[in-house]
Amino acid sequence: MPGITLRNVSKKFGKVTAVNDVSLEIADGEFVALLGPSGCGKTTILRMIAGFEEPDDGEITIGDQTVFSRRKGIFVPPGRRNVGMIFQSYALWPHLTVFQNIAFGLEIAKVPKDEVRRRVQAALDMMRIQGFEDRYINELSGGQQQRVAIARMLVTRPQVFLMDEPLSNLDAKLRLDMRAEIKRLHADLGTTCVYVTHDQVEALTLATRIAILDKGTVQQFAQPMELYRVPANLFVADFMGNPTVNVLHGTLSEGRLVLEGFGELEVPFDKLPKPGCAVIATLRPEDVVVCHTREPGSVEARVHSVLPTGPEIIVRALCNGITLTIRESPESAVAPDQVVYIKPRQGAVNIYDERSRALVCACV
Amino acid sequence: MRTVSQGYQIGSATRAYALYRVRRFLHTPYKVVGAVLIILLAYFIIGPLLAMVETTLTWQSEDLRYAPGASPGAFTLFHWSRVLFGRTSVPMLWRPLMNTMAIAIGVSVLSLAIGGILAWLVVRTDLPFKHLVSALAVIPYSLPSWVIALAWIVVFKNRQIGGAMGLFEYITGVSPPNWLSYGIIPITLCLALHYYSFAFTLISGALSSVDAELEEAAEMVKATRAQILRKITFPIVLPAILSALILTFSRAVGTFGTPVFLGLPVRFYVLSTMLYANMDNRFVSNAYILALLMILISAATVYANNKIIRARRSFVTLGGRGFRRRLVRLGRMRGIVAFLVAGFLAVGVVLPLGILVWQTFMLVEGNYSPANFTLHYWVGRPNPRYAQGEAGILRNSMILGGAWNSVRLALTTALITGVAGVLTGYVVAKGRHTLIGKAVEQLTFLPFLMPSIAFGAIYLTMFSTPHWIIPSLYGTFSILVLTCAIKSLPYSTRSSTSSMLQIGGELEEAAEVAGASWSMRFRRILVPLSKRGFLAGFLLTFITIMREMSLIVLLVSPSTRTLTTMTYRYTEQGVAQMADAVIVLLVTLILIGNFLINRVLRSREETS
Numbered sequence: 001m002p003g004i005t006l007r008n009v010s011k012k013f014g015k016v017t018a019v020n021d022v023s024l025e026i027a028d029g030e031f032v033a034l035l036g037p038s039g040c041g042k043t044t045i046l047r048m049i050a051g052f053e054e055p056d057d058g059e060i061t062i063g064d065q066t067v068f069s070r071r072k073g074i075f076v077p078p079g080r081r082n083v084g085m086i087f088q089s090y091a092l093w094p095h096l097t098v099f100q101n102i103a104f105g106l107e108i109a110k111v112p113k114d115e116v117r118r119r120v121q122a123a124l125d126m127m128r129i130q131g132f133e134d135r136y137i138n139e140l141s142g143g144q145q146q147r148v149a150i151a152r153m154l155v156t157r158p159q160v161f162l163m164d165e166p167l168s169n170l171d172a173k174l175r176l177d178m179r180a181e182i183k184r185l186h187a188d189l190g191t192t193c194v195y196v197t198h199d200q201v202e203a204l205t206l207a208t209r210i211a212i213l214d215k216g217t218v219q220q221f222a223q224p225m226e227l228y229r230v231p232a233n234l235f236v237a238d239f240m241g242n243p244t245v246n247v248l249h250g251t252l253s254e255g256r257l258v259l260e261g262f263g264e265l266e267v268p269f270d271k272l273p274k275p276g277c278a279v280i281a282t283l284r285p286e287d288v289v290v291c292h293t294r295e296p297g298s299v300e301a302r303v304h305s306v307l308p309t310g311p312e313i314i315v316r317a318l319c320n321g322i323t324l325t326i327r328e329s330p331e332s333a334v335a336p337d338q339v340v341y342i343k344p345r346q347g348a349v350n351i352y353d354e355r356s357r358a359l360v361c362a363c364v
Numbered sequence: 365m366r367t368v369s370q371g372y373q374i375g376s377a378t379r380a381y382a383l384y385r386v387r388r389f390l391h392t393p394y395k396v397v398g399a400v401l402i403i404l405l406a407y408f409i410i411g412p413l414l415a416m417v418e419t420t421l422t423w424q425s426e427d428l429r430y431a432p433g434a435s436p437g438a439f440t441l442f443h444w445s446r447v448l449f450g451r452t453s454v455p456m457l458w459r460p461l462m463n464t465m466a467i468a469i470g471v472s473v474l475s476l477a478i479g480g481i482l483a484w485l486v487v488r489t490d491l492p493f494k495h496l497v498s499a500l501a502v503i504p505y506s507l508p509s510w511v512i513a514l515a516w517i518v519v520f521k522n523r524q525i526g527g528a529m530g531l532f533e534y535i536t537g538v539s540p541p542n543w544l545s546y547g548i549i550p551i552t553l554c555l556a557l558h559y560y561s562f563a564f565t566l567i568s569g570a571l572s573s574v575d576a577e578l579e580e581a582a583e584m585v586k587a588t589r590a591q592i593l594r595k596i597t598f599p600i601v602l603p604a605i606l607s608a609l610i611l612t613f614s615r616a617v618g619t620f621g622t623p624v625f626l627g628l629p630v631r632f633y634v635l636s637t638m639l640y641a642n643m644d645n646r647f648v649s650n651a652y653i654l655a656l657l658m659i660l661i662s663a664a665t666v667y668a669n670n671k672i673i674r675a676r677r678s679f680v681t682l683g684g685r686g687f688r689r690r691l692v693r694l695g696r697m698r699g700i701v702a703f704l705v706a707g708f709l710a711v712g713v714v715l716p717l718g719i720l721v722w723q724t725f726m727l728v729e730g731n732y733s734p735a736n737f738t739l740h741y742w743v744g745r746p747n748p749r750y751a752q753g754e755a756g757i758l759r760n761s762m763i764l765g766g767a768w769n770s771v772r773l774a775l776t777t778a779l780i781t782g783v784a785g786v787l788t789g790y791v792v793a794k795g796r797h798t799l800i801g802k803a804v805e806q807l808t809f810l811p812f813l814m815p816s817i818a819f820g821a822i823y824l825t826m827f828s829t830p831h832w833i834i835p836s837l838y839g840t841f842s843i844l845v846l847t848c849a850i851k852s853l854p855y856s857t858r859s860s861t862s863s864m865l866q867i868g869g870e871l872e873e874a875a876e877v878a879g880a881s882w883s884m885r886f887r888r889i890l891v892p893l894s895k896r897g898f899l900a901g902f903l904l905t906f907i908t909i910m911r912e913m914s915l916i917v918l919l920v921s922p923s924t925r926t927l928t929t930m931t932y933r934y935t936e937q938g939v940a941q942m943a944d945a946v947i948v949l950l951v952t953l954i955l956i957g958n959f960l961i962n963r964v965l966r967s968r969e970e971t972s
Contacts, residue, residue, distance in 0.1 A: 013797060050873075050877060051877075052873055052876070054388065071377075073381060073383065073384035073387075075384070075391075077391065077876070078877045079876055079878065079880065079881075080879065081877075083877060084877070085873075085874070085877045087870040087873070088870070089870050091870035091871045091873065091874035092874075093871060093889060094893070095892045095893055104878055104880075104888075105878030105879065108875075108878055108879045108880045108884065109879060152874075156878065156879075
């Protein structure tokens, strides 16, 4: 059962804390994305799992092997952790051919020659790059290089796949292709994957679970849709979603949420935290309902700009001095300076404590 | 990082952790290699420096000549106070210091002007025959800095010093005045004609990385050409200009050959020649004090340069995006400018070499008639009437031995520095953010701060007696190799660090994750990938050492003389034709080497 466990792992570089007391439980066969802005510690975590960085504290296990433990004084070097890795730069060796690149790990493991040939061929077949064996890396396109990098990782049959922003050097179209390729690979092989990315769409489309990181700590570790629907704190709420979520300041009092410039909302009694506290409510752009006539609970807003993107229209509207982002269907006929009436969709507002920035009340 | 060997009680958890740390250290190759390198570098760089300081602060046995009561080995400030404030301090220190400064400033400004204008013409205008111009412009830099000085003597020699008449007097009939023949003016001019190519290379590099769009953006707001040059282009290349200025200055401070040839005949001293004179007369502590002062000046300039570069680095990091470059049309001036450039290159580059070659064919120095033509100094049999009875250089076993010494020294040094550079580069690149990496980087940089002649002086003290595990190396070939290798280390470390930063990162880690051991990674990944950088560095060191004189002039013995130091000896003996023939031989070897470098680098570029 090659799951991965991190227990209270910390890592400092000089005075900068890159990873701060992180614990993660990754089950066998999961595809976990580590997602966060640059400098959040995601790559450091991956490199600690691989063994390229040594944590200052904590414990890491892969399957039933403890690969690092500060307490027990254990450190297993990368080559003996039985992990495969794809690097951001692919790290394909330019002085070796495609075949030699893929066969390298097998030669190190002293696999017999004919079996090397067979397994390299199988990996090439799997990644659909047959016929490129004798080429050098600089004779391949970016997408082909990516496939070689994946083949090189597959061929030694590691128990865990580690990927460090593998698609960030590809253009948009190729990235979509390779995303599908990687997802298919995971479905076929079922190998545990840890995937580092700063691209939320990549994380949402690929992962079975996503760990959102900021400043070296895990903000939330959950399934993609839960992460999107019920962010555990304001950082996650703001980080997830494009365009970003609408943020409204307000106060809670006696079953009501009073939002500055946006009117009032009923909050069910059973969900009510302590009244009178300052809160921040979030509302996704697609959860803003636009009406052309005044309706109960709606407020007046003036359209500021209309930005069609093809499958949808992003509308910016001003409502009592607050700018709101609204996602509309392409059929919607709104024009700049038009007056519209908007209200939140039922059950779409999340409420956060302004001070602690943590979720206090979901889906109001 | 604590080791467990401390005597006091420590808890078992602490002890286990300490053991773990030691084990991890031993399993991290760059740390182990780095630790070994730190010890070696400290021994070979810091050690001699401290030994030198110590010598200047203690009584030496040779001091008994004038301080009979002194007990050798005891602490004293006598040497420092004598050099700095004593009766002889003016001719010993202050006048040479002033001369050095005046020359260094003059050389930097002059070579900047020449190099800057030439760079601008080549990179930014429609000057004709650009490739030829830039090929010729960099030749002086690959030759020894004092080649031009020797040519100067041939032309402007006057008879006040004695000897034959110079070419100038032969043509005009006027004996040139002393200030034109020797001393500060010819030294400054000759050095500028050497060091301008340094400024040329740096500034043309910076100029060609300026995106024309930056200038076009200024043109959009109706800036004139002069305004653009002054307000956009100039500030962008300013860091390169300052760098060239400062580095030229620090080189000029340490230069030895030119002031020897053009200064000594009229007793005109700079710091380096005064250092040599003191060493020659066994005033060792005086020489060391001068060496330390030279190191101080050089270190200060390099420090200033790093400050400037760091503060302004942001300008030069322009993206790798391809961009157009627009050329300034010289218009009607084109012909005139081209003529001037051609004239300059003819006078500054082609003529000196031509004069030296010509001189080697003159049987009697200063007689320019065709009847005086001879091949004696090249292939002649020994004749007591000429060259003090020595055979022509091509059949002179001593000179051929010197040529072999030059080549052998350059090859050995290049090989050792190359290999050492791969290791130091690896440690610096892998340990970029660690103490070990930074220590190795700083240590390998130190020799760069030390003027060559001072560096040679250091090694003379340190290794002229048996020292630790090293036997006495005085007069051996090994001490030349050692000195040259350590002195070249900054360059090879720099170049190999940049290539190791690329290949020592993910490319090595990819092999590590595949289970390859360190020796395997080194053999199969790092070495093959750094081959190209290694070769380039190897050849560069080879050329540098071939032309080296000031570094080894204190260290050579009759059996280890190189071509450069032989030139010096022949000039001292007044056999100009032999000196010039040796130089021509050396220049030929260097140009062949240079040609090979370009061939190798170009063919490598094509294959990759």
